[in-house]
Amino acid sequence: MDSKLKKEKHWKFLKRHLNLLPSSHQKQDPNRLALVFYSILGLSALEYDKIDGYKVHLPWIRRRYQKMKIPESKEYISGFVGSPLVDIPGLNTFSLSNTLFGLIVLITLKDYDFFTTILDHDSISRFVSSCQTINGSFKSSLDPVTGLPSPVDSDDLRFCYIAVAILYLTGCRTMDDFEKFIDVKNLLKYIKEQECTVGGYGKFDEPHSGYTSCALATLSLLNCTEFITNEFKEKTLCWLLQRQVSNEGCMILQDDKNATYDETDNGGFQGRENKFADTCYCFWCLNSLSILTPDWKGLCDTDLVNSYLLDQTQNTIIGGFSKTDEDDPDIYHTYLGIAALKLIDGTLDGPLCMPISSLQEFLNNSG
Amino acid sequence: MSGFDMNNYVDVEPLEIETGLPDEVCPIMYTDEYKQVMSVARRLMQEGEYSERALQLTSKAIALAPAFYTVWNYRYSIVEHLAKESGDVEGYMNKEMDWLDEVTLGNPKNYQIWSYRQALLKIHPAPSVKRELPILQIMIDDDTKNYHVWSYRKWCILFFQDFTNELTYADSLIQRDVYNNSAWTHRMFVMKHTNPSKHEVREEIEYTKKKIEIVPQNVSSWEYLRGLYEVFLDCEYDEETIKFAEKFTDDILKLDITVDKEVSALPNIESSYALEFLADVFAKIPSPENTNNAKKAYTALSLKYDPIRSALWNHKMGQLA
Numbered sequence: 310m311d312s313k314l315k316k317e318k319h320w321k322f323l324k325r326h327l328n329l330l331p332s333s334h335q336k337q338d339p340n341r342l343a344l345v346f347y348s349i350l351g352l353s354a355l356e357y358d359k360i361d362g363y364k365v366h367l368p369w370i371r372r373r374y375q376k377m378k379i380p381e382s383k384e385y386i387s388g389f390v391g392s393p394l395v396d397i398p399g400l401n402t403f404s405l406s407n408t409l410f411g412l413i414v415l416i417t418l419k420d421y422d423f424f425t426t427i428l429d430h431d432s433i434s435r436f437v438s439s440c441q442t443i444n445g446s447f448k449s450s451l452d453p454v455t456g457l458p459s460p461v462d463s464d465d466l467r468f469c470y471i472a473v474a475i476l477y478l479t480g481c482r483t484m485d486d487f488e489k490f491i492d493v494k495n496l497l498k499y500i501k502e503q504e505c506t507v508g509g510y511g512k513f514d515e516p517h518s519g520y521t522s523c524a525l526a527t528l529s530l531l532n533c534t535e536f537i538t539n540e541f542k543e544k545t546l547c548w549l550l551q552r553q554v555s556n557e558g559c560m561i562l563q564d565d566k567n568a569t570y571d572e573t574d575n576g577g578f579q580g581r582e583n584k585f586a587d588t589c590y591c592f593w594c595l596n597s598l599s600i601l602t603p604d605w606k607g608l609c610d611t612d613l614v615n616s617y618l619l620d621q622t623q624n625t626i627i628g629g630f631s632k633t634d635e636d637d638p639d640i641y642h643t644y645l646g647i648a649a650l651k652l653i654d655g656t657l658d659g660p661l662c663m664p665i666s667s668l669q670e671f672l673n674n675s676g
Numbered sequence: 677m678s679g680f681d682m683n684n685y686v687d688v689e690p691l692e693i694e695t696g697l698p699d700e701v702c703p704i705m706y707t708d709e710y711k712q713v714m715s716v717a718r719r720l721m722q723e724g725e726y727s728e729r730a731l732q733l734t735s736k737a738i739a740l741a742p743a744f745y746t747v748w749n750y751r752y753s754i755v756e757h758l759a760k761e762s763g764d765v766e767g768y769m770n771k772e773m774d775w776l777d778e779v780t781l782g783n784p785k786n787y788q789i790w791s792y793r794q795a796l797l798k799i800h801p802a803p804s805v806k807r808e809l810p811i812l813q814i815m816i817d818d819d820t821k822n823y824h825v826w827s828y829r830k831w832c833i834l835f836f837q838d839f840t841n842e843l844t845y846a847d848s849l850i851q852r853d854v855y856n857n858s859a860w861t862h863r864m865f866v867m868k869h870t871n872p873s874k875h876e877v878r879e880e881i882e883y884t885k886k887k888i889e890i891v892p893q894n895v896s897s898w899e900y901l902r903g904l905y906e907v908f909l910d911c912e913y914d915e916e917t918i919k920f921a922e923k924f925t926d927d928i929l930k931l932d933i934t935v936d937k938e939v940s941a942l943p944n945i946e947s948s949y950a951l952e953f954l955a956d957v958f959a960k961i962p963s964p965e966n967t968n969n970a971k972k973a974y975t976a977l978s979l980k981y982d983p984i985r986s987a988l989w990n991h992k993m994g995q996l997a
């Protein structure tokens with residue numbers, strides 16, 4: 310694999326996303342920490358030797374973390390905002406996803422000092438706790454005026470996962486730890502309601518491997534995968550393995566009939582039934598499998614995943630990975646492609662989607 | 677944007693976006709329009725101005741950065757205030773839904789629109805499913821497997837508790853593309869919520885079999901067939917359905933199949949899903965003959981019909997009694 314992986318090209322591609330960006334990126338401005346996350350984590354996972362150079366940006370990233378008093382209360386709430394655009398003095402504009410991105414970027418750049426001297430555990434946990442809705446799920450932001458979960462946001466498994474990941478990184482380990490801040494029972498009930506008839510998790514009975522990964526990663530961080538019944542575990546395992554696209558045997562019979570079948574997708578994973586394979590779903594499916602069973606590498610053909618990513622969606626000219634073999638590379642699929650490869654070679658922590666070495670060093674440092 | 681004029685905001689002191697500092701990471705080359713619109717929008721949000729001009733500005737800001745969630749929150753508050761002030765909440769809410777239709781048509785990939793729509797319907801004094809169906813139809817026509825749009829459709833159906841059109845609607849999409857998994861799972865969603873009679877379940881089974889006959893190698897229709905038996909019939913597979921599945925497997929279970937079987941000695945069959953279905957059925961009803969058949973089916977899948985999943989088929993075999 311190593312010879313086929315165009316590491317230097319990817320470094321270049323990732324580094325470009327940390328420099329001055331053209332105005333076409335304005336649409337991504339509200340979640341700029343997402344861009345930073347994908348780029349820095351990509352560089353770290355690909356062992357970029359000069360990553361320390363990005364420490365000059367630490368003050369900027371730290372400034373995205375803010376703390377404010379809750380009106381008419383003695384208590385504080387804190388979190389990250391995605392970019393200066395969203396930073397409006399006096400308004401609570403924290404974002405759950407940008408909070409997770411911010412924390413992981415700081416860990417990756419080894420800013421442990423932030424966690425001991427700046428991060429306020431109580432108030433950040435209060436933010437996470439405020440995002441939980443009555444059905445047990447989470448929204449990604451609060452109404453800036455009322456401080457209640459935003460009425461215009463969706464609540465779904467992505468934000469459940471992000472909420473639990475933030476609490477994990479800020480120190481929660483046992484069920485008692487998590488329960489101090491969120492209603493775990495209600496969350497588990499919500500996750501269970503997202504189980505689909507045919508296996509996998511998704512909204513209203515249509516399974517989706519992205520949501521499946523979020524559900525399983527949440528359970529894994531909460532240390533309660535045993536909450537899944539054996540029957541559903543088996544169904545989901547089967548459903549996930551069926552998402553690996555193949556051009557052998559009867560599968561090729563779909564050629565020319567099924568408009569979303571492409572025989573060159575062989576080995577890649579799809580997000581749902583009868584869809585093209587896609588780089589990011591290689592990660593979401595493999596991560597889900599790795600949480601369900603330690604034997605996951607024996608159950609699916611990881612060599613074929615490697616070839617799908619390296620031969621089909623890796624861009625060998627400008628670097629980066631694209632969604633399918635027909636798109637231009639983008640930063641999201643680039644990081645998810647790298648993450649899938651690194652999950653296979655055993656150097657990436659799936660549930661937190663970051664290199665094991667960074668995570669371990671951080672955990673050792675935070676005692 | 678009709679009637680939008682930056683001159684209406686000259687009295688607003690812009691709240692500039694911090695940019696250009698040496699420690700900034702991935703700075704963006706903002707256009708002048710972006711800087712102007714956003715710095716005024718930021719100030720109005722900070723001051724909580726609920727006005728017609730603020731509403732117009734949010735349209736502009738949303739067009740420039742649809743993911744700017746705070747602006748959506750702000751717009752929602754403006755609408756709540758102005759609707760109340762106008763004395764015609766229903767008319768005002770309808771106007772807002774019209775605006776949202778326009779944004780939706782111009783921005784099909786933006787998923788913020790769907791949760792915003794849900795929020796509006798929740799505060800609309802007289803929400804109507806009829807108002808929602810046309811836009812849903814257009815959006816699904818445009819992208820027949822769009823997960824967000826289908827989710828919104830299902831949310832609407834539950835919100836209005838109106839399942840009447842749904843099987844017909846799903847059928848129209850299945851007729852258009854029998855591989856459309858969203859349409860198949862929509863059927864299951866409807867069935868599960870409508871308490872079908874045994875007769876209706878039977879009809880659904882017949883419907884599915886007809887679709888399988890059109891293309892036997894289709895994961896969605898086979899999963900649906902299996903789902904119907906699991907959810908409504910306690911996995912009591914009948915002889916007729918077993919015979920139906922066998923039609924697509926060229927009677928290979930009559931052959932002697934072991935792991936060292938020559939792959940070339942196995943005939944071509946029409947559907948690996950049919951074979952998997954049979955294996956699953958046989959595995960569920962333990963008898964020496966069934967177990968043997970299940971074993972043969974898994975072995976054949978592994979050898980020839982779906983070899984990429986050979987480890988899965990072996991795993992399944994290991995679970996046989």
Ligand SMILES: [Zn+2]
Nearest residue numbers: 587589590632
């Ligand atoms: Zn993707």
